[in-house]
Amino acid sequence: MDDKRNLIAAILLSVAILLGWNFVSEKFFPTPAKPDVTKTVAGAPGATPAAPQGQPASAPPSGTPAVAAPVAKTTTLPVEAALATGNRVPIETPSLAGSINLVGARIDDITLTKYRQTIEKNAPPVRLFAPGNSKAAYFASVGWSAQGIEVPGPTTLWTASGTKLTPATPVTLSWSNATGQTFRVEYSIDDKYLITAKQTIANAGSAPVAASSFALIDRLGKPTDPHEKDSWTIHVGPTGYLDGKSVFDVDYKNLDEGGAFKYNSAAWLGFTDKYWLAAVIPAKDERVTASITAPAADNYQTLFARDFKQVAPGTQVSTTSRIFAGAKEVSILSHYQDQQGITRLSNAIDWGWFEFFEVPIFKLLDWLFRQIGNFGVAIMLLTVIIRGLMFPIAQRQFHSMAQMRLVQPKMKALQERHKDDKPKMQQELMKLYKDEKINPLAGCLPIVIQIPIFYALYKVLMLTIEMRHQPFALWIRDLSAPDPLHFLNLFGLLPFTPPSLLALGPLALLLGITMFLQFRLNPQATDPVQQQVFKIMPWMFMFIMAPFAAGLLLYWITNNCLSIAQQQWMYRKFPQLRAAPVK
Known part of the structure; x- marks a missing residue:
C-alpha cells in the first residue's frame, strides 16, 4: 500500500504543478500594464x-x-x-x-x-x-x-x-x-x-x-x-x-x-x-x-x-x-x-511535445463545433466520446477496486504481521496480488490517462483561435476566457474585480461540488492520509481551476457528472464495492 500511496501522491503533485503554474506565475510574478486595445x-x-x-x-x-x-x-x-x-x-x-x-x-x-x-x-x-x-x-x-x-x-x-x-x-x-x-x-x-x-x-x-x-x-x-x-x-x-x-x-x-x-x-x-x-x-x-x-x-x-x-x-x-x-x-x-x-x-x-495527441483532439472538437454550432455543447459531446472510449478501462478499474475491497482483510493482516519487516511485507503483498489476480495499479490508470487528455484540451483552448470568443449559454459568452461572474463582487454589482485566488464563479463551484460527490461515491480509503487527501482535493481544485478558461471547467464538470453516473451503474454491477469489508 505504501507504493500505491506514493504513486497517488506523485500523481496529485504532477496535476497540481500542471494546473497551478500559470496561476502562480500570473499572481506572484510582475506583469506590465495592459495595452490600450482600442489602438x-x-x-x-x-x-x-x-x-x-x-x-x-x-x-x-x-x-x-x-x-x-x-x-x-x-x-x-x-x-x-x-x-x-x-x-x-x-x-x-x-x-x-x-x-x-x-x-x-x-x-x-x-x-x-x-x-x-x-x-x-x-x-x-x-x-x-x-x-x-x-x-x-x-x-x-x-x-x-x-x-x-x-x-x-x-x-x-x-x-x-x-x-x-x-x-x-x-x-x-x-x-x-x-x-x-x-x-x-x-x-x-x-x-x-x-x-x-x-x-x-x-x-x-x-x-x-x-x-x-x-x-x-x-x-x-x-x-x-x-x-x-x-x-x-x-x-x-x-x-x-x-x-x-x-x-x-x-x-x-x-x-x-x-x-x-x-x-x-x-x-x-x-x-x-x-x-x-x-x-x-x-x-x-x-x-x-x-x-x-x-x-x-x-x-x-x-x-x-x-x-x-x-x-x-x-x-x-x-x-x-x-x-x-x-x-x-x-x-x-x-x-x-x-x-x-x-x-x-x-x-x-x-503545440509542444504532445502535438500528435493535441491535433486530433482539436480536429474532433472543431468538427463537432461545425456540426452543432455551439462550442460549449461540442465540448460536452467531446467529453462523452472520451468517456465512451475509456469505458472499458473504467470497468477494469472498478473490477480491480472490487477485488481490492474483498482482500482488504488479508492485506491488513499481512501489514500487522510484518509491520517490523517492510521488505517481507512487500514480498507477501506481491504474492497476495498474484494469487488473487489483482493489479494494484489498475485503479490509477484512468487518472493517468486523463492527465494528457486534460492537458491536450487545455492547449487547444489556450492556443487555437477557432475557440476564441466562442459563447456557450447564459452568462458564458467566451469559453476561452475565465468565468466572468464572481461571488465575491456579487456577480459584478460591486465595482471591483477579485484577485485570481478568490475569483470563484458558478462554474468553479459546480466543479468543486461534482468532484466532491464523485469522491463520496468512491469506496473510502483505508489509509487515513488518503482519506484526508480525497476530502481536500475537490475544494483545492475549485480554487486552482477558477482562473482557467470556462471551456476547461465545462469539460471537467461534464466529465465528473458522467463519472458519477458511471459509478452508480458500476455499483449495481459490483455490489461488493459498497459492502463493508469482512473482518
Whole structure:
C-alpha cells in the first residue's frame, strides 16, 4: 500500500504543478500594464523603430545586408494620426484591410476584419500592423543592399501603378536611381493572409551591379497583455523554422540582453502572438541566411537575405518573398504548408511535445463545433466520446477496486504481521496480488490517462483561435476566457474585480461540488492520509481551476457528472464495492 500511496501522491503533485503554474506565475510574478486595445493589439508605445538604411558600406560575407544605426527619434503618433500622413495604396480582401505606405514601400497597416478585439458587438477589429511613426509600430518590408549604387531605403517615395491591392488586382511600386538602376516591387495578395512581393532590379547602367534582396518584420515593443506573455506552455515572441527546426527558444528577454541569433537557412521567420502571426517567407528551398536581432532598445527585427548576385548591364534579376500577416487558423496554416510548400508553418502554433495527441483532439472538437454550432455543447459531446472510449478501462478499474475491497482483510493482516519487516511485507503483498489476480495499479490508470487528455484540451483552448470568443449559454459568452461572474463582487454589482485566488464563479463551484460527490461515491480509503487527501482535493481544485478558461471547467464538470453516473451503474454491477469489508 505504501507504493500505491506514493504513486497517488506523485500523481496529485504532477496535476497540481500542471494546473497551478500559470496561476502562480500570473499572481506572484510582475506583469506590465495592459495595452490600450482600442489602438492596437500587436505593439506597445516606445521609440521609433530602426530600419535598414538599404546601402551597407560593404557586403557582409554571409550575404545578410548590414542594418545601420537607428534613425533619429521622431515624435510618435497615435495609429490613426500616423495613417493620415503619407501616400498610401489601400489593401482590401475578405480577411484583411489596410494599406501600403508608399514611403518605404512598407506594409504597415493591417487589420483582421474577421476578428474583434473584445466580445462587445461594436468592438474594433484586431490591428496587427501599424506605421513606423506610430506608438505601436509593427510592419513588414522588403528591400535591397548593393555595392556602389544608391538603393531605395525607408524614406524613399515610390510610384504606384494600381489604385488598390486586392486578390484580383496586384500593385507594382517602382523607383529609379541616378545611375540607371530601376527597382520594382510587385505586390499581390490572396483571399486569406498571404502577400507575395516580387522584387526586381533592372540594370540599365553601363557597369555590372552586385545586389542582394531581403525581407524583414520590424516590431516596436512587446505584447503587454498578461495573457500574451511567453510561458512554459505557450511561446510568444520571435519564432520560425530555421536551420531545419522550429525555433521556440528565443524570446524578447534574450534580445533585450543583447542576443543576436544567426541562421544559415530559413523556411520562414517572424513574430508570433497567442493568436496572430507576422512572418516573412523566402521561395521554397531558396538559399538564404536569417537573423533575429534587436537593432535598438525595445525594437525587434527578424530578417532573411539572399546572397549577392551580379546584375549585368541590360539585364534584370527578380526574387520572390512572401509575407504572412494574419490569424493562426489551423486549417489555413496547414493549407499554406501543404499547398504553398511553406515548411512546418503549422508549427507557428506551439503545440509542444504532445502535438500528435493535441491535433486530433482539436480536429474532433472543431468538427463537432461545425456540426452543432455551439462550442460549449461540442465540448460536452467531446467529453462523452472520451468517456465512451475509456469505458472499458473504467470497468477494469472498478473490477480491480472490487477485488481490492474483498482482500482488504488479508492485506491488513499481512501489514500487522510484518509491520517490523517492510521488505517481507512487500514480498507477501506481491504474492497476495498474484494469487488473487489483482493489479494494484489498475485503479490509477484512468487518472493517468486523463492527465494528457486534460492537458491536450487545455492547449487547444489556450492556443487555437477557432475557440476564441466562442459563447456557450447564459452568462458564458467566451469559453476561452475565465468565468466572468464572481461571488465575491456579487456577480459584478460591486465595482471591483477579485484577485485570481478568490475569483470563484458558478462554474468553479459546480466543479468543486461534482468532484466532491464523485469522491463520496468512491469506496473510502483505508489509509487515513488518503482519506484526508480525497476530502481536500475537490475544494483545492475549485480554487486552482477558477482562473482557467470556462471551456476547461465545462469539460471537467461534464466529465465528473458522467463519472458519477458511471459509478452508480458500476455499483449495481459490483455490489461488493459498497459492502463493508469482512473482518
